[in-house]
Amino acid sequence: MQNKRILLSSRPSGRLDDTNFELRTEALPALADGKARVRVVYVSLDPAMRGWVSSATNSYLPPVPLGDTMRSLGIGIVTQSCCEGLAAGDWVTGFTGWTEYLDVDEGQLTIVPSTVPMEAYMGVFGLAGATAYHGLVKVGKPKAGETLCVTGAAGSVGSLVGQIGKALGMRVIGIAGTQEKCDWLVKDLGFDAALNYKTDDLDAGLQAFAPDGIDVHFENVGGRPFAAALRNMKAFGRIVMCGFISVYNGDKTEEVPDMTAVVRRRLTVKGFVMTDHFETYPEIFKALGDLLQRGQLKYRLDVVDDLENAPAALNKLFDGSNKGKLVVKVSGPEAARAM
Known part of the structure; x- marks a missing residue:
């Protein structure tokens, strides 16, 4: 053989x-x-x-x-x-x-x-689902009524993060790279709004959707989307750092985020990787299975x-x-x- x-x-x-x-x-x-x-x-x-x-x-x-x-x-x-x-x-x-x-x-x-x-x-019962659930629920500590922003929102992790946020009663805006992906987020996955970072004015879009600021931001991309989200965070907001795919190949970032916002708005910023949390997978997959059975998750x-x-x-x-x-x-x- x-x-x-x-x-x-x-x-x-x-x-x-x-x-x-x-x-x-x-x-x-x-x-x-x-x-x-x-x-x-x-x-x-x-x-x-x-x-x-x-x-x-x-x-x-x-x-x-x-x-x-x-x-x-x-x-x-x-x-x-x-x-x-x-x-x-x-x-x-x-x-x-x-x-x-x-x-x-x-x-x-x-x-x-x-x-x-x-x-x-x-998908949902793999690394993507575990990452989405742990990052948002355990790290982001979301509350019903809060505003969630997700970059890389049409990706395997981001798309699940937004749907979990909706299931928890959050208002969700996603940032993606094509209009087709933005339409999918809103029409099929139930996001409240979506922005195309290649064509839309991100600051104007975020301010229109969240005039009081973003409570929880889930970061997958880096660059301009992250910089815009950082500028529009609410005081005492939480930023979940999951990835920076825009620079993984050694590319220079399109925009350097103004990290002074972390101090000025007293933000909590925390990174994580799921290899640190294998023991939580059974609990996570049970929760994801419940959401899937209730029709609150698509992948x-x-x-x-x-x-x-x-x-x-x-x-x-x-x-x-x-x-x-x-x-x-x-x-x-x-x-x-x-x-």
């Missing part, structure tokens, strides 16, 4: 491209005692992956070593097991990497119920076929061409049968 995997072969300067990766095909060895073999069905493409391939060692995860399988979250099916804790047919999720198969120890991946479509574990996936296309697809996150949670469906007949 053959296995395909994609290795990190060099560290990028600017955007990732095919030259930073190597596709390798190799024979799978016999399964060792104490191991289980997993067929990967989906892998998640996330902005944080750009940081994982840099040489920086002062982040929350060490860089992916050159020559190693590219790190990613994913979900798959146990096809063969020689360990007690995993059985053939189990659905498992965690750090799978860009590979068709991997052999794991018991506890290396998490077993999840097969009671929802598998792709849900890439959409942007699915790219074939593992070989993962390097090129990753850049859709940085040019804004993805529509929803970006994932790769790993090729092969077993992946098709899993659905």
